[in-house]
Amino acid sequence: MATESLRKLIEDIAKENKYGNPDIIVKPMSTDGANYSSALFTITVSESGKADLHLFAKVIIINETIRSQMPAGVFDVERKIYVNLLRKYKDIEIAHDVPLTKRLNIPKYYGCNPKIFEETIVLENLGVKGFTTYDRFKSVDWDYAAKSVESLAKFHALSIAYRENYPEEFKQFVNNIKFQKDMYAGVLQQLYEQRIKTTLSVTNEKHKDKLQKYLETQLNLETILKFSETPERPVLCHGDYRPSNLMHRYTEDGTLEVIPVDFQTIQCSASPLTDLLYFIFTGSDEKFRREHFQDLIDHYYQELSSALQYLKLEPDVIYSKKTFEHDLKEFLPFGLFIAIFSLPIVTVEVDDAPSMQGDGGFEIFTSAKTGSLYPERMNGVINDYFRWGIIE
Numbered sequence: 001m002a003t004e005s006l007r008k009l010i011e012d013i014a015k016e017n018k019y020g021n022p023d024i025i026v027k028p029m030s031t032d033g034a035n036y037s038s039a040l041f042t043i044t045v046s047e048s049g050k051a052d053l054h055l056f057a058k059v060i061i062i063n064e065t066i067r068s069q070m071p072a073g074v075f076d077v078e079r080k081i082y083v084n085l086l087r088k089y090k091d092i093e094i095a096h097d098v099p100l101t102k103r104l105n106i107p108k109y110y111g112c113n114p115k116i117f118e119e120t121i122v123l124e125n126l127g128v129k130g131f132t133t134y135d136r137f138k139s140v141d142w143d144y145a146a147k148s149v150e151s152l153a154k155f156h157a158l159s160i161a162y163r164e165n166y167p168e169e170f171k172q173f174v175n176n177i178k179f180q181k182d183m184y185a186g187v188l189q190q191l192y193e194q195r196i197k198t199t200l201s202v203t204n205e206k207h208k209d210k211l212q213k214y215l216e217t218q219l220n221l222e223t224i225l226k227f228s229e230t231p232e233r234p235v236l237c238h239g240d241y242r243p244s245n246l247m248h249r250y251t252e253d254g255t256l257e258v259i260p261v262d263f264q265t266i267q268c269s270a271s272p273l274t275d276l277l278y279f280i281f282t283g284s285d286e287k288f289r290r291e292h293f294q295d296l297i298d299h300y301y302q303e304l305s306s307a308l309q310y311l312k313l314e315p316d317v318i319y320s321k322k323t324f325e326h327d328l329k330e331f332l333p334f335g336l337f338i339a340i341f342s343l344p345i346v347t348v349e350v351d352d353a354p355s356m357q358g359d360g361g362f363e364i365f366t367s368a369k370t371g372s373l374y375p376e377r378m379n380g381v382i383n384d385y386f387r388w389g390i391i392e
Contacts, residue, residue, distance in 0.1 A: 005118040006041065006057055013111045013122060014045045014053065022047040026057075042125055054128040055110060060119040077177050078121050078264035082109040085173065085236070085266075089158040092165065098310045104154040105259045107247075126247045126259065134243035136346060137373055139285035142292055147258040148246055148279060149300040152238070155260060156272040157307030159236035160318060174234060174268050189221050192341065199340050199382075202375040207382050207391075214391045215340075219333055227334050231270040239265030241275045242282040242346065271327045276300050277335040282346050286380030293384075297328065333390060339381040347371040 007026060014022050023046045028039065038058045045053035086106055093103045108124040134144060163170045196215055203211055238245075238260060245262040269275075280289065280296065301324050305315040315321075349371045385391045 005113055005115070006059060006120055009111060009113045009120055009122060010043055010045065010055065010057070013055070016111070017045075017053060019045055019047045019050065019053065022053075042127065043122075054125040055122055056107070056125040056127070057120055057122045060117075076114055076119070077266060078262075079112045079114055080173075080177060081263040081266055082112075082121065082123075085162075086263075088162060088166075088169075092158060092161050092311065096161075096311050102154070102307070102310050104151065104158060105257065107259060107261060123261075126261075130249040131247035131257075131259065132249065133247060134283075136242075136244050139288045140243060140283045141288070142295075143256055144243075144248065144258070145279075145284065145288070145292065145296055146299055147248070147256045148241075148243075148283075149276060149296060150303045151246075151258050151260055152241060152272075152275055152279065153300055153303035154307045155238065156235055156275070157304055157311055157313075159272075160308065161311040161313060162236075163234070164313060164318070174236070177266060178268060188225075192221050192224070195340050195344070198344055198370065199378060202370075202378055203382060204379055207379075207386060210386075210391055211382060219337060224334070224337050227270065227274060227331065234268045234270065235272045237267055237269040237272060237275045238263065239267045239275070239278075241279045242342075243279075244346075271331055272304070273324075273327050273331045274334060277331060278338050278342075281335045281339045281381060282342050285377060286383055289380075289384055332388070336381060336385055336390075339378060343377050343381070344370050344374060347373040347377055 003026070007024065010024055010026065014024065023044075025044045025046070027042050029042055030040075039061050041057040041059070043055040043057060045055065086109070089104060107126055110122040110124070112122065113120040134140065140148070162173075196212075200208060200212060240262060241260065245260065247259045247261055249257055251257060276297070280293065284292075301321060304319070305321075308315045308318055347370070349369070382391075
């Protein structure tokens, strides 16, 4: 059924783009365990005398059980992002004459199908332009990390500009995508308890007791949910900003480009640091963080300041370095939560990756077998938090 509806959507897109009687080739593609909520397809639309149209489609494959545990509108978020938010961001960039090289680079949107159980987004196929995803089993290096947080800074700066320049419109958009914490609290509690057990099962003995005490007293779910509370000056965050959700390529002159994709998890946060810490703790190993953690934090803030200035906003007024550094201390424990929650999935072996297409609920994420890289990555994060003096 999904394939039939996808083909119909592609036919409509082809017609909109002046293809009269095209050949349409649809090919499924694998993400090797990096994507568990969607079926992915590449599409080629061909017609004599016209250039081929290369498309990419993402079809939601989430089962009824998991859908019942989530707000109904969550699957329509990504359409709203492409149709409303990202177009608004482009308008803001144009209005402020932001140089082309300093604008947020995103894939071109072609269309969607919002029908329940057939939810589909169609974008340009970045793969034919040489873009690919990073190997999730490898730690990011400095060049990749620096470029990734540059794109992230542009994304956050546009959210701030939207909030400052169009406050009522921004507030309405936030309300349209805001998830209800009450709906998730029970499920999150169960998942988090299981994730803690998984973490402690691989924790080095010298750290286990102190880590367990810290998680029970300092990093419980009530504390975690406070990070998602909507503050007076909220920022729209990507919500899943990790290497598997970024596309990158090297141009002929050796320049690295990074483009964020997968916006269905966008959410409101008290600080852009939730995205930055998410990227760092899902994408890097202990060695990288020892060598580059503070440099990457500083680089992000420099890029955010620059992006805000291009949007005619004053960083010292909007989000000063002092406030940013205060937020970093406040939000740094959130990085440990991110690692506990996400690393089992980020490092899962291809054959053991969970699927949201079967019969199970969210427990599929805690029942999946952890990968061979998981103990090293998880203990690396735990070592960080002891070294930083956050866990004593």
